[in-house]
Amino acid sequence: MRTRAKISDRIREFYRNMDWVLFAATLALMITGGFVVKSATAATDPMMFNRQLIWYAAGLIMMFVFANINYNHLLALGSHLYWLFVAILILVLLVGHEALGAQRWIKIAGFQFQPSELMKIILPFAVIRFILVRQKESFTLKNIGKMLLMVALPALLILRQPDLGSALLILLVLFVIFYVGNMPPKKLIILVLAAVMLMPVAYMALKDYQRQRLAVFVNPQIDPLGAGYNVIQSQIAVGSGGLLGKGYMQGTQSQLNFIPIKYTDFVFAVITEETGFAGGLFIIALYFILTMQGLRIVKLSRYSGGKMAAASLITIIFSQFVINTGMNIGIMPVTGITLPLLSYGGTSVLVTMIAIGILQNIYREYMKAE
Amino acid sequence: MVKEDIKENIKNSYKRFVRIKTLMLVFAFVTLVLTGRLFYLQAVKGAHYGRLAQSNCISMIKDRAPRGNIYDRNYRVLAANEPANIVSIIPYHFHQNEDREKAVNEVAKVLGIEPDTVMEKLAEKREYMLEPVQLKRGISVKELSLITELSANITGISVSVEPARVYENGRLASHTIGYVSEISAARLKERRYEKYLPGDIIGQAGVENYYDSILRGEDGVMYILTDAKGRQLDVVRKIESKKGTNVVLTIDARLQAFAENLMERNNYKGVILVSDPKTGEMLAAVSKPDYDLTYFSRRIDLNNWKRLIRNKDNPLNNRYAQGLYSPGSIFKIPVGIGALTEKVVVPTTTFHCEGIYWIRTWPYKCWKRSGHNWMDFYRAVAQSCDIYFYRVGLKMTVEALHKYAVMFGLGERTGIDIPGERQGIVPSREWKRRIDRSPWFPGNTVMMSIGQGYITSTPLQMMNIISAMANYGYAMQPHFFKAATTDGRRIIKRHEHKKLFELKAPKENIEMMRKAMQLVVHAGYGTGGRARVEKLSMGGKTGTVENPHGETHAMFGAFAPYINPELVVFVLVEHGGGGGDVAAPIAGEIFRYWFKVLKEK
Numbered sequence: 001m002r003t004r005a006k007i008s009d010r011i012r013e014f015y016r017n018m019d020w021v022l023f024a025a026t027l028a029l030m031i032t033g034g035f036v037v038k039s040a041t042a043a044t045d046p047m048m049f050n051r052q053l054i055w056y057a058a059g060l061i062m063m064f065v066f067a068n069i070n071y072n073h074l075l076a077l078g079s080h081l082y083w084l085f086v087a088i089l090i091l092v093l094l095v096g097h098e099a100l101g102a103q104r105w106i107k108i109a110g111f112q113f114q115p116s117e118l119m120k121i122i123l124p125f126a127v128i129r130f131i132l133v134r135q136k137e138s139f140t141l142k143n144i145g146k147m148l149l150m151v152a153l154p155a156l157l158i159l160r161q162p163d164l165g166s167a168l169l170i171l172l173v174l175f176v177i178f179y180v181g182n183m184p185p186k187k188l189i190i191l192v193l194a195a196v197m198l199m200p201v202a203y204m205a206l207k208d209y210q211r212q213r214l215a216v217f218v219n220p221q222i223d224p225l226g227a228g229y230n231v232i233q234s235q236i237a238v239g240s241g242g243l244l245g246k247g248y249m250q251g252t253q254s255q256l257n258f259i260p261i262k263y264t265d266f267v268f269a270v271i272t273e274e275t276g277f278a279g280g281l282f283i284i285a286l287y288f289i290l291t292m293q294g295l296r297i298v299k300l301s302r303y304s305g306g307k308m309a310a311a312s313l314i315t316i317i318f319s320q321f322v323i324n325t326g327m328n329i330g331i332m333p334v335t336g337i338t339l340p341l342l343s344y345g346g347t348s349v350l351v352t353m354i355a356i357g358i359l360q361n362i363y364r365e366y367m368k369a370e
Numbered sequence: 371m372v373k374e375d376i377k378e379n380i381k382n383s384y385k386r387f388v389r390i391k392t393l394m395l396v397f398a399f400v401t402l403v404l405t406g407r408l409f410y411l412q413a414v415k416g417a418h419y420g421r422l423a424q425s426n427c428i429s430m431i432k433d434r435a436p437r438g439n440i441y442d443r444n445y446r447v448l449a450a451n452e453p454a455n456i457v458s459i460i461p462y463h464f465h466q467n468e469d470r471e472k473a474v475n476e477v478a479k480v481l482g483i484e485p486d487t488v489m490e491k492l493a494e495k496r497e498y499m500l501e502p503v504q505l506k507r508g509i510s511v512k513e514l515s516l517i518t519e520l521s522a523n524i525t526g527i528s529v530s531v532e533p534a535r536v537y538e539n540g541r542l543a544s545h546t547i548g549y550v551s552e553i554s555a556a557r558l559k560e561r562r563y564e565k566y567l568p569g570d571i572i573g574q575a576g577v578e579n580y581y582d583s584i585l586r587g588e589d590g591v592m593y594i595l596t597d598a599k600g601r602q603l604d605v606v607r608k609i610e611s612k613k614g615t616n617v618v619l620t621i622d623a624r625l626q627a628f629a630e631n632l633m634e635r636n637n638y639k640g641v642i643l644v645s646d647p648k649t650g651e652m653l654a655a656v657s658k659p660d661y662d663l664t665y666f667s668r669r670i671d672l673n674n675w676k677r678l679i680r681n682k683d684n685p686l687n688n689r690y691a692q693g694l695y696s697p698g699s700i701f702k703i704p705v706g707i708g709a710l711t712e713k714v715v716v717p718t719t720t721f722h723c724e725g726i727y728w729i730r731t732w733p734y735k736c737w738k739r740s741g742h743n744w745m746d747f748y749r750a751v752a753q754s755c756d757i758y759f760y761r762v763g764l765k766m767t768v769e770a771l772h773k774y775a776v777m778f779g780l781g782e783r784t785g786i787d788i789p790g791e792r793q794g795i796v797p798s799r800e801w802k803r804r805i806d807r808s809p810w811f812p813g814n815t816v817m818m819s820i821g822q823g824y825i826t827s828t829p830l831q832m833m834n835i836i837s838a839m840a841n842y843g844y845a846m847q848p849h850f851f852k853a854a855t856t857d858g859r860r861i862i863k864r865h866e867h868k869k870l871f872e873l874k875a876p877k878e879n880i881e882m883m884r885k886a887m888q889l890v891v892h893a894g895y896g897t898g899g900r901a902r903v904e905k906l907s908m909g910g911k912t913g914t915v916e917n918p919h920g921e922t923h924a925m926f927g928a929f930a931p932y933i934n935p936e937l938v939v940f941v942l943v944e945h946g947g948g949g950g951d952v953a954a955p956i957a958g959e960i961f962r963y964w965f966k967v968l969k970e971k
Binding site: 176179182233235236237240241242243252253256257258273276277280281284287288291298307311322325326329331 | 391411
């Protein structure tokens with residue numbers, strides 16, 4: 001009897017002090033994702049749905065695993081992982097697998113794997129470690145320069161793949177880390193101004209198709225059957241959904257393949273076409289709960305490292321959500337950013353679940369300390 | 371030191387707290403923007419995008435209804451249908467084609483049309499994205515095989531079969547039947563055609579145009595669910611096409627052919643009208659030159675079309691309804707009735723004809739230069755003495771001439787069921803002041819009293835003058851429509867005969883004029899003697915109309931038999947010469963054919 005009780009205690013230890021609201025929102029998104037992926041892949045390949053379910057299961061396990069690894073260890077490992085993944089990113093560029101016009105995948109043990117996704121977590125951790133080590137000297141000019149270099153290296157590698165969205169996302173996360181890390185306001189403002197001034201330069205460095213995407217973002221009608229096609233068709237899909245949608249699996253735009261890459265980039269258009277404004281609002285609400293819960297963890301965490309880590313993780317999830325839905329409804333340019341937990345794809349699900357797992361851990365460490 | 375540190379820590383923590391709160395607000399605001407945009411797209415613009423989504427995935431295929439047949443009064447086919455191959459393109463696929471120009475050029479070359487016309491068709495706006503646009507109808511077998519070959523390489527070409535109009539009888543009654551073609555952009559804008567769509571086939575002239583709404587039937591539609599690659603998945607809705615109603619005309623094809631032959635034999639330009647005065651049914655209506663309807667069968671050959679338009683003789687002009695001629699001596703019938711009714715003359719009143727009549731210093735000649743000597747009413751009509759009518763006209767004054775012209779239906783459309791009919795002119799003092807800004811002179815009255823000068827009329831109106839005489843004082847509205855029938859010859863709708871005008875003149879005056887008209891044909895001195903048919907008593911009137919373009923127009927109008935007439939014939943030969951010499955024999959032939967050949971059978 002005693003040993004049995006002990007085992008149950010141990011299992012309880014495994015999930016004690018979890019943020020159950022955050023968990024519920026995560027689970028709800030996953031269930032929604034299951035329905036969505038089923039609908040979005042029905043006409044393409046029904047096996048994709050099964051695969052996605054496996055990814056969800058693996059993601060849940062990963063969440064629990066990371067919820068039980070003290071995030072401080074991860075922070076400590078930050079710079080090692082950073083160099084490892086820089087190396088992998090270079091490898092991707094050399095031998096990576098090309099799909100949908102971008103070289104983002106690498107095959108590990110038969111699974112396609114997207115290292116830039118994981119880099120989204122690792123890079124902030126390396127930066128946070130850097131700040132934690134330097135303490136008060138973190139935001140001297142020299143150190144800021146070092147951190148920018150630290151970010152620039154993987155960002156450029158990702159940009160080469162090319163994956164403009166992820167590169168910009170990393171810059172945004174860096175900004176949030178600085179912001180939560182109490183960077184002096186003057187320096188923050190200068191940083192933002194510098195970024196704005198660099199925009200035209202960055203535009204010059206863009207590839208033709210990327211510039212085209214920006215151009216059709218401003219006016220999709222300049223090329224309705226070419227670059228503007230995605231933008232127009234996804235907006236038609238969303239708009240035609242109306243208030244209550246055309247019914248699950250009944251969307252004409254999605255089921256008849258008028259929406260391109262509908263199970264990853266334009267999955268939001270599929271949902272809103274089939275379930276209407278009601279469904280769209282439901283999903284936005286889930287993400288909003290997730291985000292606010294994450295920001296609550298930022299607020300609660302007693303340690304600078306925990307705050308910054310939690311802030312970077314929730315920013316990653318939230319900004320991916322905004323960029324993806326934004327491009328589905330025509331207020332963001334088209335990039336390859338997926339909708340966390342709703343888009344089809346293993347790496348995305350795993351990375352998101354790892355991020356949520358770490359968030360849970362930060363919460364649990366706070367609860368333990370209380 | 372420690373105290374300082376703690377103070378700083380607290381300060382830092384507070385700063386962080388504020389920053390995190392701000393971050394929350396920013397994130398909440400961004401979420402709100404997303405929600406707002408989603409609301410705008412789905413709730414505000416939902417209907418708009420719904421339509422766009424539908425036009426994406428639903429393509430519409432027309433199932434053209436066959437037009438109703440057109441028959442003559444004995445159910446001989448004048449116009450029918452035959453399946454024809456039609457080449458269409460689907461603009462959407464062409465827009466997606468990277469080598470669009472090359473594809474367009476190849477298609478244009480095979481079909482023998484300009485690449486620019488194809489480009490224009492591609493640019494047309496259609497409701498459904500995948501709706502085919504017709505390029506060419508009735509392609510040949512060779513073109514069909516070439517285009518089928520092409521469609522293997524170029525997506526978006528479709529060949530379909532649709533009923534097309536065929537006219538088997540060549541030139542027979544072409545002006546009356548009319549022809550069909552695709553509706554023009556200009557017509558689409560008219561209110562009468564607001565229910566028509568681009569690409570629709572419409573009757574362009576004659577009965578085909580006038581009865582288009584009856585003949586055309588209802589096109590069927592098939593809405594087909596199509597995916598993004600253009601594969602057809604399912605028929606969403608199907609509306610069967612309904613064949614148009616058949617129209618039976620009053621035309622007798624045998625008589626029509628006979629009459630046309632009379633004109634063609636001598637290469638005459640002009641008009642022959644044959645009708646039944648009691649009902650107004652048109653038994654034959656010839657307008658020469660005309661066009662060969664085989665040009666319009668299945669499709670219109672562009673070269674033939676251009677030749678028709680450029681022809682100086684204007685074969686597309688329907689002379690019997692649209693041609694305006696001076697009525698000439700035919701007008702002496704209304705003038706004569708008017709003179710008797712207004713009591714300007716009595717039948718025994720005589721005038722002397724010296725060949726020239728002077729109004730002050732202006733000479734007005736009779737057609738017979740040597741003069742007719744003493745003329746009473748009967749002789750004046752029978753010999754068509756101009757000077758008799760000059761003097762009668764002058765006594766009547768313009769006002770009375772105008773009154774009787776209008777009483778006989780001049781200056782007003784007969785309302786025949788043929789589009790584009792003209793009304794002609796009946797001049798008056800006011801009319802001349804308005805148009806010419808000059809007063810009415812006695813000379814004008816003189817010219818008008820023999821149907822020359824300003825007065826113009828269509829052959830149909832002139833025929834009605836004869837009809838009114840045939841009917842002892844009234845004319846029926848001429849018409850071509852006999853009945854609308856189903857394929858099983860069940861009659862859906864019959865024509866209701868309508869009186870067009872009735873003369874307000876005493877019966878005895880009309881009887882006197884009829885008598886005079888009988889003399890025109892049967893008296894030895896009459897001008898229309900050459901119309902005589904053995905054992906047939908008839909009444910007629912010749913007309914020889916001066917015109918500035920050359921030789922006189924020959925006219926002859928007649929009814930027969932004299933008692934209880936069954937047939938009215940009006941013949942007009944442009945620049946043919948004398949009415950009695952040229953037109954009267956033609957009318958005679960028609961009477962003979964009708965009474966001795968067709969009726970004897």
